[in-house]
Amino acid sequence: MVPKTVLTRFAWIAAFVATVALCFWPLLSAGFLFDDFANLPALGEYGPIKDFDALARYLTAGIADPLGRPVAMASFLLDSRDWPAAARPFLRTNIILHAINGLLLLALLRRLGRALDLDNRTAFNAALWGAALWCLHPLWVSTVGYVVQRHAMLASTFVLLGLLAWLSAVAAFREGRAGQGWLWAACVMPACGVLAALSKANGMLLPVLVLAIQWFVVMPRHGVGRAERLATWLLLGVPSLLLVAALLAQIEAEPPGRSWTLAERLMSQPRALADYLWTLLVPRVNSTGIFADGFQASTGWLTPASTLPAALGILALLVAPFLLRHRQPALAAALAFYLAGHLMESTVLPLELYFEHRNYLPAMLLAWALAMSALSPLSRTGHGKAVVFGLGAYLLVLGALTQQRAMLWADTPRQAAVWGLTLPDSPRAQTWAAQHELRAGNLAAAHARLVRTLEQFPHNPMLALNLVNVECAAGGTRPGTLEQAARALARTGLRVDMNHDWLRDRLLAEAASCPGLDKPALFALVDAALEHGSRTPRALARRERIQGLVAVGQGDCPRARQHFSDALRSQPRDSSAYGDTALLASxxxxxxxxxxxxxxxxxxxxGFVEKPGMPRLHRAVLDHQGYWTRELDRLETLIARDIPGGQDAREQAD
Structure with a gap:
């Protein structure tokens, strides 16, 4: 017969999973957003994924970081094996994965509670409250509802498994089963770390996160034996030091393509961390979501005024875990875990200054520390019911806010309007709102919004180019708008993807597709973009290819050919040669x-060598399969058929 306690716990866990599903379920009606369209089209880039060769091409096609995130990319095959695809299956998998992460967190927190010598009931209750408070937080709507953030969620899954593996290793060491301990610590945990890193690069933080738990929860009350101490140094300490050294090696005083310096980024991050923590503690329906470009960089310790207080506050949080280690180990571990979880994305790497999804993994222990503090006095006071009622009320508020935010995400036009209203300092949010107004036929509102925002951000090419689009749709663009677009393009150049893609698409479009933007006006915008002097191989290839498109538009085929050839010398890509050839043929x-x-x-x-990492492996896979050799052979055959004499005309093609 199953004990009553087990049945009760199973019922609570089932209720927990059902509540998570209920609160996040509205997201199934949402759609794809922004980076989804940069990452997910790889599902169909080389055709449907229906054999091993296609799978190899797809898994090595990742562009998100040097490792390519192939494990996260593999997870998308659960939802589709071609592109375009419907968003619903991807979002359903995200919701399921979030619930799984909640269950894994519950298991981890329970074991940590037992490591602090809590009885089984208290350890389970604290773990259930901690996991529920974390899992139902509305901040995660922008993680679960943003399909491509599967990367962050899956990395967290493997980090949680790695943490559980380490605790199993510790238990084996202390029970005298050294062989099993080393198996868990030296095989299972590193394997989880590799899978986490191949889901998203911050999965490499696993040793640092395990070290935080080991130091602030496991060691203070129990000490360690020789095998556990050796494993801690070899498998946690050394990798953590190597990771810190690798991060320091990435330092660039003035990161290319950023409007801020490294010093300004480091001054800005304490403000970001403070804002994250406030949002975690005091949740709300609306937040920055995926639009964080309105976050102002700190240019001095008092600019903005919150910079220095935030820095002092984060410094205090860095010291606090060591002061609290023996008196409040759960809080100490939660703070150390949170700060360690931001080591990669909130320090020296030149990433964007602020994104709320970066808290998904680091925040996992904070609610547990809150639950531990709330529940610990229950056995000594008569306020147990009041404490439970307070936690329950807070949980209900979190769940209601989460469902409200999920419903907002499910209604994309309303979502765009709300973000446009609540994020006036975000050019991306304003552009997103204007694009939806344009699609709805409300051209006047879209135009007014973009003009108003451009006054605040006069050199933002996204605003300027979208204003050109709106005026094109309204009947013709204005000279003043084109001048503003030219200034924005000159300031940012072709290194900005949108600038390049917009100019490319306009050059390939029919001249009459936008009244007022005739060929001379468009070529003037190209000239403005070419004023920017970025000299990376990618930027040089883009410059030459855009100039080649201009030459095609002017009917100067020899000059177009020269520019396309120069582009391929800067960045030889068979895919680019394929497209250039097709354009010249037409x-x-x-x-x-x-x-x-x-x-x-x-x-x-x-002798061109692809940069290290997944791009080089992807090129090697394509070369090994002869993919582009076959495609270029096929293209050559098709073109030759259009030459008088058919195949024999190849010899006279020059």
């Missing part, structure tokens, strides 16, 4: 295009 004739293609294939890549 505008300059089959023979001209065939000659260009043959020259590229003869020259090859001339």
């Amino acid at each position: 505008h300059c004739g089959a023979g001209f295009a065939l000659s260009f293609l043959r020259d590229y294939r003869t020259a090859g890549r001339d």
Whole structure:
């Protein structure tokens, strides 16, 4: 017969999972957003994924960080094996994964409670409250509801498994089962770390996070034996030091493509961390969501005025765990875990200054510390029911806010309007709102919004180019708008993806598609963008290719060919050669295009080496499969058929 206690706990766990599903379920009606369209099209980039070769091409096509995140990319195959696809299956999997993370967190927190010598009932209750308070926080709507944040969620899954593996190792060491202990510590935990890192790079923080738990929860009350001490130093201490050294090696005083310096970023991050913590403690329906570009960089210790107080506050939080280690180990561990979880994304790496989803993993112990503080006096006072009632009320507020936010995310036009209203300092939010107003046919509102925001951010190309789009839709763009767009393009150049993509699409479109933006006006915008002097291989290739498109538009095929050839010398990509050849074939004739293609294939890549990481592996996979060799052969055959004489005309193509 199953004990009553087990049945009760199972019922509570089932209720926990059901509540999570209920609160996040409205997200199933949401859609794809922004970075989803940069990452998910890899599902169909080389055709449907229906054999091993296609799978290898897909798993190595990741662009999010140097490791490519292949484990997270593999998880998207649960939802679709081609692109375009519906968003609902992806969002459903995200909700399920979030619930799984909640269960894993529950298991972890229970074991940590037992490590603090709590009885089984108190350890379970504190763990259940801690996991529920974390899992139902409305801040995670922007993680669960943003499909591509599967990367962060899956990395957290493997970090949780790694933490549980380490606790199993500690238990084995202390019970005299050294072999099993080393198996858990040296095999299972590092394997979880690798899987976490291949889901998202901050999964590499696993040793640092385990070290925080080991130091502030496991060691203070129990001490360690020789095997556990050795494992701690070899498998936690050394990797943590190596990770810190690797981060320091990434330091750039003035990161390219950023409007702030490293010093300004480091001054800004305490303000970001303080704002994260406040939002975690005092949740609300609306937050920055995915639009964090309105977060102001600190340019001095008093600019803005909150910079120095925030820095002093975070410094105090860095010291607090060591002061609280023996008196309040749960709080000490939670603070240390939180700060360690931000070590990669909130320090020296030149990432954007603020994103709320960065708290998904680091915040996992904070609610547990709150629950421990609330529940610990229950056995000594008569206020137990009041404490439980207070926690329950707080949990209900979290759940209600989460469901409200999920319903907002499910209604994209309303979501855009709300963000446009609540985030006036975010050019992205204002552009997003204007794009939805444009789609709804409300051109006047979209125009007014973009003009108003451009007055605040006069050099923002996203605002300027979208204003051009709105005016095109309204009947014709204005000279003043084009001048403003030219200034924004000159300031930011082709290194900005949107600038490049917008100019490319406009150059490929029909000249009459936008009254007022005729060829001379468009070419003037190109000239403005070319004023920016970025010299990376990617930027140089973009410059040459855009100039090639201009030459095509002017009917100057020899100059277009020269620019395309120069682009391929800067960044030789078979996919680019394929597209350039097709464009030349349609505008300059089959023979001209065939000659260009043959020259590229003869020259090859001339010793060009792809940058280290997943891009190099992806190139190796494509070369091994002969993918582009076959595609270029097929293209060459098709073009040759359009030349008088068919295949024999290849020899006369020059």
